[in-house]
Structure formats: C-alpha cells, structure tokens
Amino acid sequence: MTPLAAIHVANKQLGLDEDTARDLYQRVTGKRSLREMNDRELTFIITEQRQRGFKPAEKGLQGPFAKKLQALWIAAWNLGIVRDRTDAAMLSFVRRQTGIEHTRFLLDADDAAKAIDALKAWMTREAGVDWSQTVATASWLTPSGAKIALAQWQMLSVTKAVEPNGFRKFVWDKAKPLDQMADRDWPAVMNQLGEMVRKAKA
Structure with a gap:
C-alpha cells in the first residue's frame, strides 16, 4: 500500500471527513493538500493517524528498504x-x-x-563482520553475503567447530568455487553456517 493509499484508508477508518482530514494535514505539515507533500511529510501524517487509532492491515513486509x-x-x-x-x-x-x-x-x-x-x-x-572495501579486497569477498559467511567461519574457528583454513573447501562443497560465487549463492552457505553457529552457541 502506498503512503497516499494508507492515508485515505486511515481517514475512512477514523471517520474523518475531507475538511477534518485537511485540518489534520495542516496542523502536522503546514499543508492542506496531500499532493503538495513529500514522502517524509506523508509519513508524518500516517504517524499522526496511527496515534489516533489507525491500524493498517499487516500484509508482510513492504517498502523500498x-x-x-x-x-x-x-x-x-x-x-x-x-x-x-x-x-x-x-x-x-x-x-x-x-x-x-x-x-x-x-x-x-x-x-x-x-x-x-x-x-x-x-x-x-x-x-566481527568486516564491511570495508579496499583495493586489496579479493573480488569474491565483495558481496555482503561473503563478508557475513567469512565472519561466521571465523566464529566457528574460535570454538574449534571448523578448521581455520577450510572455508574455501566448505563453500565449494556447499555451493561452488569461491571465484564463481554470486550474490544469490551466498544465502545457502550462510544458512548452513548459521545452523552450525547457533548449535555452537547453544
């Protein structure tokens, strides 16, 4: 649901007629028309409506982020x-x-x-996830998933659950060679390592 749609749904749910809704817009943003507002101002309106009792239907995660x-x-x-x-x-x-x-x-x-x-x-x-990118960073370590998986491996190495130098082989066994790994390949490796991490921490 877009912010505009959410505002209209909220007005209906709260029983606000057009004049009352425009009074609310004016008080919150200084503008009486939704068309004049930017996304941030629309969010302020929705927040105000929620404080008045608006409860949007929860339908999973939505939004650009x-x-x-x-x-x-x-x-x-x-x-x-x-x-x-x-x-x-x-x-x-x-x-x-x-x-x-x-x-x-x-x-x-x-x-x-x-x-x-x-x-x-x-x-x-x-x-210990290292998010930095330098000229010296190996190309396979560019994706976020690779950085997270490597941190998982280092955590497991400390607990002696894995061999410190076995990361390359593990990735190859679970997915493909490191230099062929793409963004979409890393979640499967992270999920597998995640099970091991949670077991080690239990």
Whole structure:
C-alpha cells in the first residue's frame, strides 16, 4: 500500500471527513493538500493517524528498504546475535531505531540508514563482520553475503567447530568455487553456517 493509499484508508477508518482530514494535514505539515507533500511529510501524517487509532492491515513486509533489512536481520540471526528471526522482531528493531512503525512507511533513505547502519554496526561489534572495501579486497569477498559467511567461519574457528583454513573447501562443497560465487549463492552457505553457529552457541 502506498503512503497516499494508507492515508485515505486511515481517514475512512477514523471517520474523518475531507475538511477534518485537511485540518489534520495542516496542523502536522503546514499543508492542506496531500499532493503538495513529500514522502517524509506523508509519513508524518500516517504517524499522526496511527496515534489516533489507525491500524493498517499487516500484509508482510513492504517498502523500498524491506528486503535489505530483512536480509540483514536473517544474517544477524545466522551470526547468532539475533534470537528471534521473525519479521515482527525485525520491525520492533526498526521501530526502535527510526520511530517508524513499519517498513511500508520507511520511505526516506536517511531514516532507513539508521536501521541499516545500526544492524551492520551490531554485526561488526558482536560477530566481527568486516564491511570495508579496499583495493586489496579479493573480488569474491565483495558481496555482503561473503563478508557475513567469512565472519561466521571465523566464529566457528574460535570454538574449534571448523578448521581455520577450510572455508574455501566448505563453500565449494556447499555451493561452488569461491571465484564463481554470486550474490544469490551466498544465502545457502550462510544458512548452513548459521545452523552450525547457533548449535555452537547453544
């Protein structure tokens, strides 16, 4: 649902006629017309409507940053630092970081960055994920999935669950040679390593 559609649904749900709705817009943004508002201002209107009791139907994750946030959340779960893998838990985290209730209302890149950067910093602090890109970075280590999988391997090496130098062979056995790995290939490896990480931490 787009922000505009959500606002119209909320007006109907809250029983606001056109004049009353425009009064609300004016008070929150200084503008009486939705057409004059940017995405951030529309989000302010939705937040106000929610405070008045609007309850949008929950239909899974939506919004331009939802997939990225979900992928990072599952990666954090596979690193053993997130205990609850569910979308509901991720939405609670996003709400704490941004003050925005749902990914469908997370439309501003700066707002999304608050949650994305907080998740990445947590993964670096608790699991040693190195997000840096340098000229010396091996090409196979460019995807985020590779960085996360390598951090998983290093965590497992510390617990003696795997051989420190066995990462290349493990990836090849589970997927394909390192230099042939694409972004879409890494989730299967991360999920497999995630099971091992959670077992080691149990």
